Amino acid sequence: MRVFHVVGARPNFMKLAPVHRALKQVPGIDQLVVHTGQHYDFNMSDVFFQELGMGAPDINLGVGSGSHAQQTAAIMAQFEPVVLNNRPDMVLVYGDVNSTVAAALVCSKLQVPVAHVEAGLRSFDRNMPEEINRLITDQLADILFTPSEDGNRNLEREGVPAERIHLVGNVMIDTLVQMLPSCEKHLPPGLPSKFALVTMHRPSNVDDPEWLSCLVKTLTDLSSDIDILFPVHPRTRERIHQLGMNGAGRIQWMDPASYLVFLALQKRATVVITDSGGIQEETTYLGVPCLTMRENTERPVTVTVGTNQLVGRDFARLKTEFRNILNGQSKKGSKPPLWEGKAADRIAQVLTSGYASTRAASA
Numbered sequence: 185m186r187v188f189h190v191v192g193a194r195p196n197f198m199k200l201a202p203v204h205r206a207l208k209q210v211p212g213i214d215q216l217v218v219h220t221g222q223h224y225d226f227n228m229s230d231v232f233f234q235e236l237g238m239g240a241p242d243i244n245l246g247v248g249s250g251s252h253a254q255q256t257a258a259i260m261a262q263f264e265p266v267v268l269n270n271r272p273d274m275v276l277v278y279g280d281v282n283s284t285v286a287a288a289l290v291c292s293k294l295q296v297p298v299a300h301v302e303a304g305l306r307s308f309d310r311n312m313p314e315e316i317n318r319l320i321t322d323q324l325a326d327i328l329f330t331p332s333e334d335g336n337r338n339l340e341r342e343g344v345p346a347e348r349i350h351l352v353g354n355v356m357i358d359t360l361v362q363m364l365p366s367c368e369k370h371l372p373p374g375l376p377s378k379f380a381l382v383t384m385h386r387p388s389n390v391d392d393p394e395w396l397s398c399l400v401k402t403l404t405d406l407s408s409d410i411d412i413l414f415p416v417h418p419r420t421r422e423r424i425h426q427l428g429m430n431g432a433g434r435i436q437w438m439d440p441a442s443y444l445v446f447l448a449l450q451k452r453a454t455v456v457i458t459d460s461g462g463i464q465e466e467t468t469y470l471g472v473p474c475l476t477m478r479e480n481t482e483r484p485v486t487v488t489v490g491t492n493q494l495v496g497r498d499f500a501r502l503k504t505e506f507r508n509i510l511n512g513q514s515k516k517g518s519k520p521p522l523w524e525g526k527a528a529d530r531i532a533q534v535l536t537s538g539y540a541s542t543r544a545a546s547a
């Protein structure tokens with residue numbers, strides 16, 4: 185059985201690692217990792233492959249940046265001949281980035297089965313490019329692996345046949361569980377004893393200069409209460425640079441952090457402020473308070489079960505909740521079901537039992 189994994193952007197890599205490792209244990213499976221090149225900076229891509237012990241991708245399509253249409257089209261055009269030349273039996277796509285939907289589209293037209301890891305998540309906000317990617321990928325996928333119950337309900341409501349949907353848990357947490365014991369030694373030297381950790385890169389938070397400058401002013405204000413560490417995504421860095429605003433307060437602007445460094449920082453942080461999806465999940469697992477600067481989340485379980493609070497696009501609310509946390513009044517949470525480190529094993533089981541029954545049927 186020949187399995188392709190298609191990844192392209194930073195949040196894909198930690199989802200790929202455990203699935204790749206689990207399938208490696210299964211005799212007769214030949215795996216090939218295709219990196220689309222959507223992310224290409226060393227610290228947005230290569231460092232993750234190194235730290236997660238995956239070796240370099242087998243194929244890199246090198247598509248790079250562009251508008252959504254340009255990037256998605258470039259991935260499709262480059263990926264199609266790879267599929268035609270290698271004829272995979274199954275293609276696994278991860279998460280909700282442009283690489284995910286592009287690969288799913290190519291495969292469905294070539295009638296190559298697609299499995300979507302992290303299926304069913306919905307923010308119900310079609311202004312987010314990721315929501316469009318999720319909706320389309322899930323309509324095209326043959327097998328849908330969900331991280332939480334809400335994913336199953338969303339897919340069933342959209343008419344996806346129940347037999348295609350498998351609740352397996354969260355593969356991102358598989359990687360976290362594996363790497364947590366060794367992350368502490370990657371903490372950067374000279375850290376303040378207490379700090380808040382910030383990440384921000386969504387178009388809704390960084391593309392509008394007026395909004396972004398209010399955000400940076402608010403963070404500068406908050407840094408009078410506690411040091412703030414801010415590893416900056418390239419997209420955010422460029423926007424902040426254009427505003428000329430990266431000088432004030434006790435904010436440490438850092439390059440994007442590697443997986444292990446960022447995990448160690450999250451574990452130590454007093455509070456995390458973010459607009460990322462994956463960080464809402466990781467803080468929930470770690471029990472660290474998280475304030476999400478979005479009006480909605482495709483990961484509601486981090487709010488209903490975990491430590492996440494949506495503060496919306498509301499700076500006054502952000503300040504209030506932030507100060508509550510510093511005063512020891514943080515929201516308590518617990519870990520969602522099946523977020524325990526074995527999601528990839530369950531994925532491997534589903535994929536290989538399907539394969540075994542197909543082989544038996546054709547024998």
Ligand code: UD1
Binds near residue numbers: 225250461
């Ligand atoms: C993408 C995903 C988003 C995910 C995020 C994680 C989509 C639609 N969005 O957004 O869901 O949360 O990755 O980081 O797929 N750039 C670099 N170096 C890089 C990569 C990007 O400098 O290695 C810069 C480029 O200027 C590029 C910009 O960042 O134009 C945005 O990159 P892009 O891949 O288009 O989207 P992200 O914002 O990273």
